[in-house]
Amino acid sequence: EVQLVESGGGLVQPGGSLRLSCAVSGFPVGYSAMRWVRQAPGKEDEWVSSIYSSGVTRSADAVKGRFTISRDNAKNVLYLQMNSLKPEDTAVYYCEMSDKRGQGTQVTVSS
Numbered sequence: 399e400v401q402l403v404e405s406g407g408g409l410v411q412p413g414g415s416l417r418l419s420c421a422v423s424g425f426p427v428g429y430s431a432m433r434w435v436r437q438a439p440g441k442e443d444e445w446v447s448s449i450y451s452s453g454v455t456r457s458a459d460a461v462k463g464r465f466t467i468s469r470d471n472a473k474n475v476l477y478l479q480m481n482s483l484k485p486e487d488t489a490v491y492y493c494e495m496s497d498k499r500g501q502g503t504q505v506t507v508s509s
Contacts, residue, residue, distance in 0.1 A: 400424040400498045407491060407503030414483050418503060420476040420493030428471040430496065434478045436489035436505075446491070447478065461487075483507045 406418040418434070433448040447457040447467040455467050466479040476493050483505075490502040 400495060402493050402495060402498055402500035404491065404493055404500045404503040407505045409506045409508065410483055411509050412484060412507055414507070415479070415481045416483065416505060418478040418480065418491055418493075418505070420478075420500060422474050422476065422493075422495065425495065426471065427469045427474050427476055427495075432469065432476050432493060432495050434467060434476075434491055434493055436487075436491045437502075438486075438489040441489075443492075444489070449476070480505070 401423045403421045404418060406416060408416060410416055429451055431448060431450045434446040435443045436446050437443050445458055446461055447465055449455045449467045449469055457465060464482045468477045485507045488505060488507050490504050492499050492502045
């Protein structure tokens, strides 16, 4: 059974950085496309970034140049490095693989 467990969220000031992690069990992260999505209060899910089995990455325009998705195949972990955070980045962040989703980690950007 595939399980995804996110961590690394927290409260950060505007302009700050966080690195989210998604520990994966039950399937090699390098063998499947994976993505980060987020959900802000009262809003629908928003796709953030994806990484494909080939290593190609894609990011939403809202985070391009600030967020970087990566993975560590040896550790079986997916990452999202978030820099230059803005208040509008506040959301619960989820990692997803196919139809599987973790429990999410809260990111709050506020002064």
